[in-house]
Amino acid sequence: MDHPIFHMIGGGPRPVAPFSHAVEADGWVILTGQMPTDPAAPDAPLPEGVEAQTRRVMENLEIVLKGVGLDLSHVVQCRCFLTEFERDYAAFNETYKRFFPADRLPARTTVGVTALAVGALVEIDCIARRPE
Template sequence: MLHHMIASGPRPVAPFSHAVESDGWVFVTGQMPTDPEAPDAELPIGIVAQTTRVMDNLKVVLAGIGLGLEHITMARIYLTQFERDYDGLNQLWPSFFEAGKLPARTTIGVTALAVGALVEIDLIVKRP
C-alpha cells in the first residue's frame, strides 16, 4: 500500500494522506476549495467557484501521482446547501470530463464541512 502526500497539493485540514493506493486503486481524500498557494485565504464565493477550486485541487493531487480526471471511476460530492446548490453543481460537473465519459457519482447533503466550505469531493480512481 502506498500513502501519497503531494508537496504542491492543498494543505491538509486534518491528519490524512492526500491519497492511498492499493492494487491499482487510488482513494483520494476529499478536497476542499482552499488555495494551495494561499491556504489561509478566504474561500471562493458560490458553488461554481468552490467546485472549480476543488476540482483544481483534485487535479493537483492526481497529477502528483501520474493520473488525471479521466481515471476517476467514482466521485462522492458533499454539499452543505444541497437544495440550493445541486442544480449549479450538475450544470458545471460535465465540463470537467470528456463527453459521454462521466464517472459514477453520489452527491450527499451534509450539515457542515471543514473550513466552512460549500462542497467537498473525494474520489476512487483506477490506475491504468
Template sequence: MSGPLFHNIAAAPTHVAPFSHAVESDGWVIVTGQMPTVPGGAVDDPLADGIEAQTRQVVENLRTVLNGIGLDLSHILQCRCFLTEFERDYAGFNETYKSFFSIDRLPARTTVGVTALAVGALVEIDCIARRPV
C-alpha cells in the same frame, strides 16, 4: 498484492486535518475529499464565493493530487460529493462539475447534502481512481 502507498502531494492544498492526499493499493487510488482551498494558501484563507467557484477549485485540487501521482481526471471511476446547501446549489454544482469530464466518461457519483464541511466550504469531493492495467 502490493502494500498501500500513502501519497502526500507538495503542490496540493495544505491539509485541513490528519490525512494523506491519496492512498494507493494494487492500482486503486482513494483520494481524500478535497476542499475549495487554494494550493499554497493557508487553511483559514477566505474561500471563493459561490458553489460554481468552489466546485471548480475542488475539482482542480483533485486534478492536482491525481497529477502528483501520474494520473488525471480521466482515471476517476467514482466520486462522492457533499453539499452544505443541497437544494440551493445542486443545479449550479452539476453544471460546473460536468464541465470537467467528457460526457461519455462521467464517473459514477453520489451527491448528498450535509450540515457542514471543514473550513466552512459549500462543497467537498472525494474519489476513487484506477491506474490503467
C-alpha cells in the same frame, strides 16, 4: 495484494485534518475529499459561491491526481458533499460536468450535509484506477 502507498503531494492542498492526499493499493487510488482552498494561499478566504468552490475543488483533485501520475480520465467514482443541497445542486452539476467528457462521467453519489471543514459549501473525494 500490494502494501498500500500513502501519498502526500508536494505543492498540493494543505490538509485540514490528519490524512494523506491519496492512498494507493493494487492499482486503485483513493483520494481524500478536497476542499475549495487555494494551495498557493491556504489561509485565503474561500471562493464565493458553489460554482467557484466546485471549480477549486476539482482543480485540487487534479493536482493530487497529477502528483500520482494520473488525471481526471482515470477517475471511476466521486462522492460529493453539499451543505446547501437544494439551493446548490443544479449549479454544482453544471460546473462539475465541465471537468469530464459527456461519455466518460464517473459513477457518483451526491449528498447534502450539515457542515463541512473550513466552512466550505462543497467537498469531493474520488477513486481512480491506474491503467494496466
